[in-house]
Amino acid sequence: MAFTVTSNYAGKAAGFYISAALKEATSLDHLTVLQNIKYKENLQKVAGSNLVRNADCNFTDHGTLALTESILTPKMLQINMQTCKDTLLSSWEAETMRAGAMNNNSPKFEDYVISYFTQHISDAVESSVWSGAAATNGQFEGFLTAATGAFAVNGNVVQTNNTGGAGTAYTAANIISNLQTIAAAIPSTVYGKEDLRIYMNWKTYRLYVSAISALGYVNMYSMNNDYEATFEGIKLSVVYGMPDNKLVAAQVSNLFFGTDLISDTTQVKMLDMSPLDGSENLRFVAKYSGGVQVGIGAEVVQQD
Secondary structure: OOOOOOOOOOHHHHHHHHHHHOOOOOOHHHHHOOOOOOOEEEEEEEEOOOEOOOOOOOOOOEEEEEEEEEEEOOOOEEEEEEEEHHHHHHHHHHHHHHOOOOOOOOOOOHHHHHHHHHHHHHHHHHHHHHHHOOOOOOOOOOOOOOOOOOHHHHOOOOEEEOOOOOOOOOOOOOOHHHHHHOOOOOOOOOOOOOOOOEEEEEHHHHHHHHHHHOOHHHOOOOOOOOOOOOOEEEEEEEEOOOOOHHHHHHHHHHHHEEEOOOOOOOOEEEEOOOOOOOOOOOEEEEEOOOOEEEHHHHOOEEEE
C-alpha cells in the first residue's frame, strides 16, 4: 500500500513550526527578539545629560534629552523545495526503528519532514545574524558583515584589535589576552550590567577552556550543567553563527533580532502532490522574515 500524506500545515500550526525552527538558532537566546514587525521597527534611544541639579524653590528648565533611532527592517525569506517522499520515507523508517527505550524520533512522517526542513531555516538564520549579506539570496544583513553590517553602518561601535594583529587566528596561547583586550575596551557605563555578554563561537570557547585548563583553573569548578561560563565577571554567550577569530561584547538588550513569526501571512506547508499529479513528490513551502540591528553602537565592542 502506498504511503500518503494528507496533512497541510498552515495558520496557527504553521506558526508553531516556524517559531520552533527559529528558536533553534542559538544566537536568538542571547539577543532581544522583536516580533510582529510587518515592515520595519524604529528602535528609539534616549540619552539624557545634566538632568540633576541643586534644588531650589523655582522651576528652572535644566538638562537635555536627545532622541535618536535605528531602523530594523526584516527581510522576507522563503523555502520552496520539492523532494520525493520515498527519499525521506526510508530515512524516517530507519530513525523510528532505531533500538532503545529512549528513542524520541518523530512518530509521524509529516513531523519528521517538517523538522528536517526547519533545521535548514534555523541554520540559515543563525548564519545571517552575524555574517549574512542582504545582497546574497536567502540571507539578511548581519551584525559583522563587512562595510554593510549593522555594526559597520552604525559607525559608533568600538573596535579593538586582535593582540596578534588583524587577521591573526585565536589560539589557546592568545585567547586570554584577546579576551582581556576586549574586556578593557567595554565602556564603564556598560561594564557590570547583568545582561552584558562576550559573544564567541564554539571553536573560540574551546580554546578558552583549553587555556584555563592549562593554567589549572579548570579544577576550581565543575563543568556540569550548572556551570555558567564567564570571563572576569562577564558572561560568555557561545553561539554557532559567530565567525572564527572574532569577539563581540554587548548587552543582550542592545542587540536586536526582528521577525514576524505570527503574522497572518506566515505559512508553513507540506504538500503531498500524489492526488494532484500522481507523483510521489512532496513540496515544502516556508515563508518567514529576519533582520538584526544594534541599539547604541558606542556600547558595543567588536574585535577582529
